[in-house]
Amino acid sequence: MGIVDFVLIGLIVGGAFYLLYRSLWKKKGYCHGCDSAGKCK
Amino acid sequence: MTAPTAARSFPVVETAVLRVAVAGNPNSGKSTLINSLAGTRLHVGNWPGVTVEKKEAALEHRGQRIALIDLPGTYSLSPYTEEEIIARDFLVHDRPDIIVDVVDATNLERNLYLTLQLLELGIPVIVALNIYDEAEKKGYKIDVKAMEAALGVTVVPTVATRKTGMNDLLEAVTGAIAKGSRSLPRSQSYGEDIEAAVKMLTAGIVDRHPALVERYPRRWLALKLMEGDRRVLAEANISGVDSLMKDAVGHLREAHGEDLESLMADARYSLAAGLTREVLQRPSVRKTEMTEKIDRVVLNRFLGIPIFFAAMWFVFKMTFDLSAPFADWLDGAINGPLTRWIEASTNLLHGPDWLVSLMTKGVIAGVGSVLVFVPVIFAMMFFITFLEGSGYMARAAFVMDRAMHSMGLHGKSFIPMILGFGCNVPAQSGTVLWSLYVMGIVLAVLMGILFKRTLFRGESPMFIMELPPYRMPSGRSLAIHTWEKGKHFLIKAGTYILAVSVLVWFLLNLPWGVENKKDSYLGKVGSAIAPVFAPLGFGNWEASSSLIAGVIAKEIVVGTMGEIYVRETEKKPEGPAPTFFEDLREIGTSFASAGREAFTNVISTVGITSLKAEEKEEEATLRSVVAKSFTPLSAYAFMAFVLLYMPCVVAAAAFKHEFGTWKWFGVAFVYQTILAWSVAFIVYQGGKLFGIGG
Numbered sequence A: 001m002g003i004v005d006f007v008l009i010g011l012i013v014g015g016a017f018y019l020l021y022r023s024l025w026k027k028k029g030y031c032h033g034c035d036s037a038g039k040c041k
Numbered sequence B: 001m002t003a004p005t006a007a008r009s010f011p012v013v014e015t016a017v018l019r020v021a022v023a024g025n026p027n028s029g030k031s032t033l034i035n036s037l038a039g040t041r042l043h044v045g046n047w048p049g050v051t052v053e054k055k056e057a058a059l060e061h062r063g064q065r066i067a068l069i070d071l072p073g074t075y076s077l078s079p080y081t082e083e084e085i086i087a088r089d090f091l092v093h094d095r096p097d098i099i100v101d102v103v104d105a106t107n108l109e110r111n112l113y114l115t116l117q118l119l120e121l122g123i124p125v126i127v128a129l130n131i132y133d134e135a136e137k138k139g140y141k142i143d144v145k146a147m148e149a150a151l152g153v154t155v156v157p158t159v160a161t162r163k164t165g166m167n168d169l170l171e172a173v174t175g176a177i178a179k180g181s182r183s184l185p186r187s188q189s190y191g192e193d194i195e196a197a198v199k200m201l202t203a204g205i206v207d208r209h210p211a212l213v214e215r216y217p218r219r220w221l222a223l224k225l226m227e228g229d230r231r232v233l234a235e236a237n238i239s240g241v242d243s244l245m246k247d248a249v250g251h252l253r254e255a256h257g258e259d260l261e262s263l264m265a266d267a268r269y270s271l272a273a274g275l276t277r278e279v280l281q282r283p284s285v286r287k288t289e290m291t292e293k294i295d296r297v298v299l300n301r302f303l304g305i306p307i308f309f310a311a312m313w314f315v316f317k318m319t320f321d322l323s324a325p326f327a328d329w330l331d332g333a334i335n336g337p338l339t340r341w342i343e344a345s346t347n348l349l350h351g352p353d354w355l356v357s358l359m360t361k362g363v364i365a366g367v368g369s370v371l372v373f374v375p376v377i378f379a380m381m382f383f384i385t386f387l388e389g390s391g392y393m394a395r396a397a398f399v400m401d402r403a404m405h406s407m408g409l410h411g412k413s414f415i416p417m418i419l420g421f422g423c424n425v426p427a428q429s430g431t432v433l434w435s436l437y438v439m440g441i442v443l444a445v446l447m448g449i450l451f452k453r454t455l456f457r458g459e460s461p462m463f464i465m466e467l468p469p470y471r472m473p474s475g476r477s478l479a480i481h482t483w484e485k486g487k488h489f490l491i492k493a494g495t496y497i498l499a500v501s502v503l504v505w506f507l508l509n510l511p512w513g514v515e516n517k518k519d520s521y522l523g524k525v526g527s528a529i530a531p532v533f534a535p536l537g538f539g540n541w542e543a544s545s546s547l548i549a550g551v552i553a554k555e556i557v558v559g560t561m562g563e564i565y566v567r568e569t570e571k572k573p574e575g576p577a578p579t580f581f582e583d584l585r586e587i588g589t590s591f592a593s594a595g596r597e598a599f600t601n602v603i604s605t606v607g608i609t610s611l612k613a614e615e616k617e618e619e620a621t622l623r624s625v626v627a628k629s630f631t632p633l634s635a636y637a638f639m640a641f642v643l644l645y646m647p648c649v650v651a652a653a654a655f656k657h658e659f660g661t662w663k664w665f666g667v668a669f670v671y672q673t674i675l676a677w678s679v680a681f682i683v684y685q686g687g688k689l690f691g692i693g694g
């Protein structure tokens, strides 16, 4: 395990948390699957 | 969005953006119309704090900038479903400059019921008389001029599918602004009694509660107070209104009982019927013979509900028969060639070993096992869309509503829940999923009855509506709606399921280099809480760990299981590994055979023959590995638990935004978990008692 691995792990974990935050929390709990009026683009 | 609303009182203000809200019944062609108007300029978001999509588009017509806002499709503006509440809150509080009301010309009466409510708002309305082509084809003669005169609004015939009338519609929109207040609709009369009461109430409100007049359209407020609209009463927070109400509607109450809401619904309904009679000339009756015949069976008081459940069973069965071969194919492609390619390319780039493992045993195992359900989801959305488009879902809603009513519940609010559920629980067979679905409905009804006396008091008037005629949904609309519903699943896979797969991989591999997954952090936590689930039949650490990860979202339960039960690197095939092109060819041929298999399955479902081959020998799919730690019964209990327990991050975010505090979330969380646990307990222990799959 070198320094490169740690940096890489940090980036990956950070990215994952950011993705999670963006897709779930910031969307105010918008659940993509359960809209009952999903309509056109 | 935030443009000034001043444009209403002045003739065209060049720079102001005109805010146009598009309202209409479901299935009136609203989506198609908006697509035709806006094309690619449509921007999709969602209404604050809720699960309903919000579509907006910026247009320009003759130098006038227009912001289109799509309201959810509704039949009414009563406060019972999420869609209705969103639509009316927007209309009442955000006051668009103009409402475009999309009306299905083949279904005038039912659509006018909503139109009448839009007219109450004191906002200029333009009616898009859509599906005009079909009305003409049926021999309907609609007197557009008479309709304009009766409603006091501009009526524009449109055919959204062919983009006919779009320009006229935009002309009418900009024209209405030029006309200023003269474009306000005529106030409709609901009969002497009601109008007298409205008059008295309005005067009283202006007199005693001037602040309210600022917040609500007057006539609308008076009507809502008469209906006893809970939402308005709560929002307006008016105490002194009681005595006012007594004066104004006392005699009405005496004459009609307490239920003024039904009285109002009746008044609107008969007005809509009267208007329809005035403006619409139908050819002699023959048109709905077919529809009526079907409805006599489908809406039958005793057969209605069994038919609904049977229809849903058929949907689930078809879904699985059609999609299972493709799911297997996808599973094979993801775990075979795709895994090999990723492994090879990571090695080629000299990535460290752990990265290879993260990619294959984390991302691919996690996201991949969720992606396997893509064919299932799309097939299911396709069939549901088909039922909606054909007109059957409206009947199902009606039948459910009627049944709920006989138990004193609001039926309409159940329907969205019932439909939305499909995407949450990837199960393994149509019948299993169907039974879970039925269980969900039964539970919802039971809970409804249980809480009726405490939380949700009051009744809604019955949903008395003319139902749309059956029609064959167009291929284009089927494709649009199926894609719209299905794409969310893909978005999920690409966002939080991906993120959690990565994090779960770390949790399964920490402390770094841990030999046995059971000793990893996630495994340890899972083992610690496993005893809680022992009475439910799945007290193993694998299931518990998946449930922990699943508090983020339900699909993640599947993803996490995929990672936990990941097959040890498939035994290397003898001889050289297949080349890239051999892999591709193999994927192609197995896709073709999946197609054949799906076809045979579907044929045999339809019951022509029973060609269906015996369950073929199980390969090392996720299912078969999972089957080792579950019996069919405990797997069923597990799925029931997953269906009912709360994915807390999603829900927590929603609750926080909705109520601004954590308290309700806590209550809901505890309640849901206890409910899920109890149901799974009953399923498992009950099943064992009867000796099923023990």
Ligand SMILES: Nc1nc2c(ncn2[C@@H]2O[C@H](COP(=O)(O)OP(=O)(O)O)[C@@H](O)[C@H]2O)c(=O)[nH]1
Pocket (backbone or CB within 6 Å): A039, B024, B025, B026, B027, B028, B029, B030, B031, B032, B033, B073, B130, B131, B132, B133, B134, B158, B159, B160, B161, B162, B389, B473, B474, B476, B477, B478
């Ligand atoms: N014949 C005809 N069909 C239409 C028209 N507008 C929409 N449709 C069809 O009506 C159905 C419902 O349309 P859709 O836009 O999905 O309705 P929504 O639920 O109101 O968004 C689809 O099958 C459309 O293809 C029209 O002007 N003429």
